[in-house]
Amino acid sequence: MRTAVRGSWFPGRSVLRRGARRARAKLGGMESPESLESPETSPTPSEAPAHPGASPRCPSRRTALAAAGALGAAALVAGCSGGGSDDESGAQLARVSDIPVGGGKVLKDHKVVVTQPVAGEFKAFSAVCTHQGCTVTRVANGMIECPCHGSRFRITDGVMTSGPAPRPLPAEEIKVTGDTIVRA
Structure with a gap:
């Protein structure tokens, strides 16, 4: 059932309650999120994304930030090191x-x-x-x-x-x- 709210369509209360139950379950409340999914639509563990809406093939934000931080640190270390001179000794x-x-x-x-x-x-x-x-x-x-x-x-x-x-x-x-x- 959908309810009109200020000229747009808004999902009914039952959908909102289901979302709230899932959120509480993730935080250690009532039921686990797996029990709220129907078996036909539930992804297998190997293809399950890190968070809802994430693609299983895309890295998580945490992974992307860690990779960017590692690249930045490597660039910083390379820039700060002597790096060897363009001219060899004896030139x-x-x-x-x-x-x-x-x-x-x-x-x-x-x-x-x-x-x-x-x-x-x-x-x-x-x-x-x-x-x-x-x-x-x-x-x-x-x-x-x-x-x-x-x-x-x-x-x-x-x-x-x-x-x-x-x-x-x-x-x-x-x-x-x-x-x-x-x-x-």
């Missing part, structure tokens, strides 16, 4: 003669800045600014300069002297072999 960066005394050179392909604060002493730093990840572009007057927001770093230790960068440039390991500078 040639520059020649000693290319690096001026009291200055340096930005090697964009390797994302490294190689400096020579005093004759014969070579240092290397990441060419990625610690403020917003811009690549530094120039070494002048004993400073490594980032064009994006004006951060400046000393060529001796990579420490920020002005600008918004929160940390010094990370040091890179290098070694001089003859006339070449290579990654350590």
Whole structure:
């Protein structure tokens, strides 16, 4: 029996009572939900969905959220790990003669800045600014300069002297072999 409610059709009270009994049964009340189903329409346990209205082939919301969380955690761990550099150790960066005394050179392909604060002493730093990840572009007057927001770093230790960068440039390991500078 259907009853009209505000211009739409609404199931009768007997249908509502049956739904309430099922809900109470699920919460530990009266009868079990299986006893309320007729044997002809009741799904077999292997094809029964996790909740009413769910497809037996679709994952539950809990399973989908767990999978999404696992993927997010994996991406986070992969992003935070060192991940290995693009350049192998031993890769040639520059020649000693290319690096001026009291200055340096930005090697964009390797994302490294190689400096020579005093004759014969070579240092290397990441060419990625610690403020917003811009690549530094120039070494002048004993400073490594980032064009994006004006951060400046000393060529001796990579420490920020002005600008918004929160940390010094990370040091890179290098070694001089003859006339070449290579990654350590």
